[in-house]
Amino acid sequence: MTVLLETVPLLELATEEVGGAFGGLLAGNIRRARQRLSRLLFDRRYGVETAEFAHLDQFGLAHHERVYYSPANWGTLRRTLPAHEVGADDVFIDLGSGKARMVLEAAARYRFRQVIGVELSAELTEVARANLKSTRLPVRADRVDLIQSDVLNYRIPDDVSVVFLNNPFRGEIFAAAITNLLDSVDRRPRPVRVIYFNPVEEPFLLSTGRFRHLRTVTRGRAGEIDVFGTTRIYSITT
Ligand SMILES: C[S@@+](CC[C@H](N)C(=O)[O-])C[C@H]1O[C@@H](n2cnc3c(N)ncnc32)[C@H](O)[C@@H]1O
Structure with missing residues (x-):
């Protein structure tokens, strides 16, 4: 299962080659697919919720030097x-x-x-x-x-x-x-x-x-x- 999740970054690299608006759209879809996979393969197994990204403006904490929540890969x-x-x-x-x-x-x-x-x-x-x-x-x-x-x-x-x-x-x-x-x-x-x-x-x-x-x-x-x-x-x- 780890192998499956780790192939997704390779797809992300491929979207960089495509570039432009289409590349951006593809990258967004791949990011969402990656979150879903992570939820399915790891969060569920480990009994946690870590996959969903979160933007700091939704908590009233936005600042140009603060980075939003996006987790490091398991492993x-x-x-x-x-x-x-x-x-x-x-x-x-x-x-x-x-x-x-x-x-x-x-x-x-x-x-x-x-x-x-x-x-x-x-x-x-x-x-x-x-x-x-x-x-x-x-x-x-x-x-x-x-x-x-x-x-x-x-x-x-x-x-x-x-x-x-x-x-x-x-x-x-x-x-x-x-x-x-x-x-x-x-x-x-x-x-x-x-x-x-x-x-x-x-x-x-x-x-x-x-x-x-x-x-x-x-x-x-x-x-x-x-x-x-x-x-x-x-x-x-x-
Ligand atoms: C890219 S995420 C990394 C989350 C976690 N380390 C991981 O890898 O799963 C960056 C995190 O830093 C937090 N953060 C941003 N600015 C911060 C600050 N000034 N003090 C403490 N945490 C901050 C964000 O709210 C966010 O959860």
Whole structure:
């Protein structure tokens, strides 16, 4: 079933070749088909609702630097973070955690001591909390914290060691969140890895001189890397 879902991104790539209005229409249809497939193949099986996209204007939260809710693909962590690289003292955080898809994946598939999701929207946090209750994934709820907050008002805890970002915000908000993270690392120097899915603000990360690129996982065609669908993994220098 995973194979079936993963063929859909290839169709998306094909629509880019078509281009124009027809390409746009096709891309929209494929996106909807992908959400339906995800709901059918994964959400139903895992007892959650994470597939439906949500625009922030429907919650009165629209801002040009905030990105709407669209979940990372199930399996994104599995493909980017080998289980043996996570120890029983590691702490995971998803900044802009939406309906908690990656929070659930982190809590179910790894030995994290704690898994934290920080989400701006109260409505999405409510869905995330319902997902935590209803999921059939093997998650220990007492290890999961779902926090409703603007990342700008949230202080990253000094024991966080794996940070997940699925292109949640841009520009100055992104810069402030990264400063917040680096402040935490400077308060308590420790190894921290950052997993950045759809890494559109990578130039800013690299401009700080503190992020070392470790590896890239991409769905793109050989030799071509498109920022969307790509995951980059970095370590932070202390
Ligand atoms: C692209 S979605 C990613 C959702 C989730 N990380 C996943 O991969 O399934 C981006 C999320 O970031 C949230 N977001 C946007 N701006 C935010 C902010 N300033 N503080 C916290 N969350 C924010 C959005 O509400 C949305 O749920």
